[in-house]
Amino acid sequence: MSEDWPATSSEFDGEAYAARIAAIAATGKDMHGEARFCSALVAPGARILDAGCGTGRVGARLAELGFDVAGTDVDASMLAVSRRIPGVRWHLADLAGLDLDEAPFDLIVAAGNVFPFLAASTGPRVLERLAAHLSPGGLLVSGFGLDRAHLPDPAAIVDIADYDSWCAAAGLVLLSRHATWDGDAWSDSTGYAVSVHRRT
Secondary structure, three states: OOOOOOOOOHHHOHHHHHHHHHHHHHOOOOOOHHHHHHHOOOOOOOEEEEEOOOOOHHHHHHHHOOOEEEEEEOOHHHHHHHOOOOOEEEEEOOHHHOOOOOOOEEEEEEOOOOHHHOOOOOHHHHHHHHHHOEEEEEEEEEEEEOOHHHOOOOOOOOOHHHHHHHHHHOOEEEEEEEOOOOOOEOOOOOOEEEEEEEEO
16 A cells, blocks of 8 residues: 555554454355456456455455465555465565566456555556556456545545546556446446556
8 A cells, every 4th residue: 555554543453454354254244245356357367466455355365266366565464464364475565666576467456445545646656556567458456435435534535537547647448447346337426436447
């Protein structure tokens, strides 16, 4: 994410966050919509980067599905939890300066409001770095809230038109946009956006 990620807040402590996710999962809620959405976009065994991976929920599920997965986050407390999950390469890194020593990825997923939590004005740079880690024709999939009702208080509101312009500047073309990870239709009044861009 970025260096201003509020890691000192108990809400974003890795252990506390993992406990909250586990409590939600215990209610029977489907926790794998992001992985299911992404897995339908690429071939079996594709290389996937979970950008802003947090405690590793999405990356872990993608690895279970047979993909070659790496994850990265700027928060050491989050990565301390994710590194307990085998089968994924976990990296401590700021997305604004991302420079992984790995081959390009077929798909990068930024789930869980990664972009609203970036440091102010770093969105264009983050997208440039993510695009640089995509293979030609590779996909960037992001999902984030667009209004206060769909975002936690510390997160900033990112205008979807600004996001698209940052993507365009990074050489990424919009392929589709959805209101949910289940692929529901998106409209301008939707408070959440799942966007799929392709590297040209």
